[in-house]
Amino acid sequence: xxxxxxxPAIITGAALIPKKKITDEKKIQTIFENxxxxxxxxxxxxxxxxxxxxxxxxxxxxxxxxxLGIPSEAFETIKSAIVDGLNKDIEIExxxxxxxxxYKQKLPEKWSYTDDLLNEGKWEIPIGRNHExxxxxxxxxxxxxxxxxxxxxxxxxxxxxxxxxxLMNQMENVEFYILDLKGGMEFGHYVGIPQVKEVSSDIFxxxxxxxxxxxxxxxxxxxxxxxxxxxxVDTPIQKRTFIIVDEGAELSPNIxxxxxxxxxxxxxxxxSEIARIGGALGxxxxxxxxxxTKEAVPMQVKMNIVARLSFIAxxxxxxxxxxxxxxxxxxxxxxxxAIYKIEKNRTIQVPYIDDKYMFSKLEGKQDAVINAxxxxxxxxxx
Ligand SMILES: Nc1ncnc2c1ncn2[C@@H]1O[C@H](COP(=O)(O)OP(=O)(O)OP(=O)(O)O)[C@@H](O)[C@H]1O
Numbered sequence: 240x241x242x243x244x245x246x247p248a249i250i251t252g253a254a255l256i257p258k259k260k261i262t263d264e265k266k267i268q269t270i271f272e273n274x275x276x277x278x279x280x281x282x283x284x285x286x287x288x289x290x291x292x293x294x295x296x297x298x299x300x301x302x303x304x305x306x307l308g309i310p311s312e313a314f315e316t317i318k319s320a321i322v323d324g325l326n327k328d329i330e331i332e333x334x335x336x337x338x339x340x341x342y343k344q345k346l347p348e349k350w351s352y353t354d355d356l357l358n359e360g361k362w363e364i365p366i367g368r369n370h371e372x373x374x375x376x377x378x379x380x381x382x383x384x385x386x387x388x389x390x391x392x393x394x395x396x397x398x399x400x401x402x403x404x405x406l407m408n409q410m411e412n413v414e415f416y417i418l419d420l421k422g423g424m425e426f427g428h429y430v431g432i433p434q435v436k437e438v439s440s441d442i443f444x445x446x447x448x449x450x451x452x453x454x455x456x457x458x459x460x461x462x463x464x465x466x467x468x469x470x471x472v473d474t475p476i477q478k479r480t481f482i483i484v485d486e487g488a489e490l491s492p493n494i495x496x497x498x499x500x501x502x503x504x505x506x507x508x509x510x511s512e513i514a515r516i517g518g519a520l521g522x523x524x525x526x527x528x529x530x531x532t533k534e535a536v537p538m539q540v541k542m543n544i545v546a547r548l549s550f551i552a553x554x555x556x557x558x559x560x561x562x563x564x565x566x567x568x569x570x571x572x573x574x575x576x577a578i579y580k581i582e583k584n585r586t587i588q589v590p591y592i593d594d595k596y597m598f599s600k601l602e603g604k605q606d607a608v609i610n611a612x613x614x615x616x617x618x619x620x621x
Contacts, residue, residue, distance in 0.1 A: 263299065263301075263325050263327070263341050264289060264292065264301065266321075266324050266325055267301060267321060267324075267325070267339065268286070268289070269324075270317060270320050270321055270324050271286045271287055271317075272284075272286060274317045274320060276309065276313050276314065276317055277306065277309065278306045278307070278308050278309060280306075285306040286306070287303035287304065287305050287306070287309070287337055288303060288304050289301060289302070289303055290302045290303060290304045290336060296343075297342060297343060297344070297370060298340045298341055298342045298343060298370065299340070299341045299343075300338060300339070300340050300341075301338070301339045301341065302336045302337070302338055303336060303337040303338075303339070304336060304337075305336075305337055311333050312565070314331050314337060315331065315564075315565050315566055316565070318331055318566065318569060319569040321339070322569075322571075325341060327341050327342055327343075327345070328341075328342040328345050328346055328370065328586070329341050329342065330342075330370075330585075330586070332583070340370075342370045344370075346368065346369065346370065346576070346586070346587075346588045347368070347588055348573050348575075348576075348588070349574075349575065349588070349591050350368055350588060350590055350591065351590065351591050351592075351596075352365075352400055352403075352590040352591060352592035352596065354407070354600065356373070356404070356590065357404060357407050357408055358375070358404075358408055359407070359408050360408065360409070361377075361408055361409075362377055362378040362379040362405070362408070362409065362479065363375040363376065363377045363378075363408075364376055364378070364400070364401050364404035364405060364408070365400075365404065365590055366548070366579055366587065366589065367575075367577065367579060367587025367588055367589045367590065368587060368588050368590070369585050369586060369587045369588075374579065374585065374587060376546060376579075376581075378405075378479070378481075378523050379472050379479075381545050381546040381581060382517070382518035382522070382523045382524075383514055383517075383518060383523060383524040383525070383526070383543065383544040383545075383546065384524075384525045384526070384544065384546045384547070384548060385526050385536065385540070385541060385544040385546070385547045385548070385561060386398075386525065386526065386527040386528075386547075386548045386549070386550075386561075387527070387528050387529065387531040387536075387547075387548075387549045387550070387552065387557065387560065387561035387567075388529065388549050388550025388551055388552060388561075388567065388577065389529055389550065389551055389552065389553050390529045391574065392550035392551050392572075392574050392575070392576075393550050393574050393575045393576075393577070393589055394485065394527050394529065394550065395425055395485070396574075396575065396589065396591060396592060396593075397548070397577075397589050398425075398426075398483055398485060398525065398527065399592055399593075399594070399597060400589065400590055400592045401483075401525065402415065402429075402481075402483070403592060403597050403600075405481065406432070406434055406601075406608070407600075407604075409479070410434065410607060410608055410611035410612075411477070411611040411612075411614065411615060412477040412478050412479060412615075413434055413478075413479055413481065414434055414435075414436050414478065414479075414480050414481070415429075415434055415435045415436060415480075415481045415482075415483065416435075416436050416437050416438075416439075416448055416452060416480065416481070416482045416483070417429065417435065417437070417438045417439070417482075417483045417485075418438075418439050418445045418448065418449075418482070418483065418484045418485070418490075419438055419439065419440055419485060420439075420440070420441065420442070420445065420484070420485065420486045420487075420489035420490065421485065421486055421489075422440050422441070423438060423439075423440025423441075425485070426438050426483075426485075427440060432601070432608065433608065433609055433611075433612040434608070434611075434612060437451075442489065442490060442495060442499050442502045442503060442506065443502060445490065445502075445506050446502045446505055446506055449505070449506055449509035449510070450505075450509070452480070452482065452509065452513065452522070453509050453512060453513075455480075456512070456513065456516070456517060456520060456522065459520045459521065460516065460520055463520060469519065470519045471519060471520060471521040476521065478521060479521050479522075479523055480521055480522050480523065481522075481523045481524075481525065482510075482513060482522060482523070482524050482525070483525045483527075484510065484524070484525065484526045484527060485527045486527065486528055486529060486530075487510075487526050487527060487528040487535055487536065488528045488529070488530040488532075488534075488535035490503050490506040490507055490510070491503060491507070491534045491535045492504045492507065492534075493534040494530075494534060494535065507537045507540075510524065510526065510537065510540050511537050511538075511539030511540055511543075514526075514539060514540045514542075514543035514544060515539055515543050518543070524540070524544070526540055526544070531549075531552065531557045531558075531560035531561045532557075532560060533560065536560055536561075541560075545581060546579075546580070546581050547561050547562050547563075547579075547580040547581075548561075548577050548578070548579045548580070549561040549562050549567035549570075549577060549578050549580075550567070550570070550574075550575075550576070550577045551567060551568070551570040551571075551572055551576065552567035552568045552570075553568070554568055555568050562578060562580050562584065564580070564584060566578055566584060570586070573588075575588050575589040575590075575591060576588055576589075577589055
């Protein structure tokens with residue numbers, strides 16, 4: 240009888256024993272093993288070996304030594320498995336050792352733009368927040384930017400955020416040409432802003448707009464050559480001309496039909512010229528596309544753009560076109576989440592801005608915005 244009574248007590252007792260929590264270290268090791276990230280040697284498998292672990296307030300760093308012969312790409316392919324397994328944000332780097340940073344807090348899914356982010360007089364704009372803080376992109380250091388990612392994940396918001404920051408930071412010196420190839424739907428109403436020189440809404444208007452820019456570019460090239468200027472950033476010339484293209488694929492001769500093909504060829508050649516020599520002359524190209532293919536992003540444009548940003552990509556191949564790297568296909572499906580690449584990939588959350596915020600601020604500064612153009616200094620064209 241006593242035994243019968245003891246049995247449920249043992250079961251209840253077992254249920255009360257707390258389950259041992261699996262550590263992140265153990266989870267990562269299990270993922271290496273389950274995904275076979277290792278090297279087969281004789282009858283066994285050699286996996287990355289934990290060499291050191293550091294902890295600080297924001298993240299833990301795990302350093303692994305690798306058996307010779309594991310390609311670094313192997314870890315990019317299991318990054319999403321580690322993120323899901325740990326349910327935490329991570330970064331992977333190679334620096335002789337494999338370095339996995341596991342963050343204690345997740346990136347916010349949304350953060351709103353405020354004017355505190357402005358940097359008056361500078362060509363820097365807030366590009367996003369990562370675990371280390373707010374990152375700024377400096378258009379005088381990296382003049383052009385290539386942006387990709389599937390539709391509805393934040394390209395338009397990013398363009399607006401860049402536009403607004405530049406306008407507010409450099410009212411007197413900035414000018415914009417916008418190729419809004421989605422029929423002028425998003426940026427058509429920006430033409431009222433005096434710093435916006437022109438908005439084109441189809442391939443024909445874009446051809447005209449780009450031929451004006453190319454003529455102007457040749458003039459600037461001549462005048463800078465006469466003065467023996469090699470790069471605008473080292474001269475007293477303050478003016479910068481931004482050319483924003485959304486959606487770049489609409490200018491691809493392989494995508495458009497009939498007569499439009501010859502216009503598309505011209506537009507792609509003009510954009511290539513701007514990317515190739517425009518940077519030193521003060522032109523800044525922001526080329527956006529949701530169809531990152533070789534046809535949509537001309538080789539010369541891509542090769543001359545160091546700064547890349549990709550929202551979630553449809554496939555590895557699309558990520559490679561934008562970033563020259565895989566990874567954007569595995570981003571979580573959070574609007575505004577992106578990989579920003581200058582030399583290395585950084586996962587960021589782009590600040591959120593909407594027309595209501597932008598236009599109410601612009602209205603508040605209406606006089607300053609208008610007068611900034613009227614008062615443009617002779618240093619513009621020098
Ligand atoms: N940085 C962001 N933070 C939070 N939410 C965002 C962010 N960017 C975009 N979103 C959300 O995603 C929606 C779609 O964004 P957006 O219009 O910029 O996408 P898109 O990629 O330009 O799409 P399309 O190609 O259709 O124009 C926005 O209306 C907003 O709700």
